[in-house]
Amino acid sequence: MKLQPDRLDVQSILAYGTGWVGLGNNGVAEKIDYSVVIGSRGEKLPWNCQRFEQLTAEHFALLADMKPELVIFGSGTRLRFPPPAFLRGLMDQRIGLETMDTLAACRTYNILAGEGRHVVAALLIDPDAI
Template sequence: MSKLDKTPAAIGPLVAAMGPAGFRVADRIVPGGLILTPDDARDWPARTIDALTEADFAILLAMDPLPEFVLLGTGASLRRPAPALAAALEARGLHLEPMDSRAAARTWGLLRSEGRAIAAALLPID
């Protein structure tokens, strides 16, 4: 049985801190939203759960293979995305797991340390 590689490089980018100014990933501050994939952390221009559209998930929909699911950080508190948006993404193979952004960032680190092929889309907490 092989041991799981839990080095930071194997886990991928981790959120070190978050606040009204945005997210800190490694030595970089990301203002606004944040997209995390196993290999990358990107600025995400999305600002609120109510304004999300399918186009906001284009980066994730372009992944090959698609992630197992996407942790959707909905800001300071848990909010559900519009049912039509969730259904449209699900029809394209992208499943959302909504939770507040703090919980999503913690869950991201935990699941990535287990080697799960997931992604995260985190809205700011302001």
């Protein structure tokens, strides 16, 4: 049997740790140390919040505007759920949201993106967590 290395044709998270993620596509890697939204269709934009307490409904409305199948919300170093009122835009469009700590969100994003799903990961990266 000939083994081949895994190779994703989509933007993927190549590495991660407390306070950073390594984002890559086509062999090019970039270390990101700020909250970010990434998508399996190549989307990458800063998510203007550093801490869970700074989140607003507008942060989640941005995700709904991207129209993914599913949003993976990485809530930081520990599991925290956003208030249901923040999720109205996602619910109105029947877009699912899964909440987990940011490191688990990185792993889950890679699996779903590798399956060809249109998934968006919204990752809180707290610079003080290092």
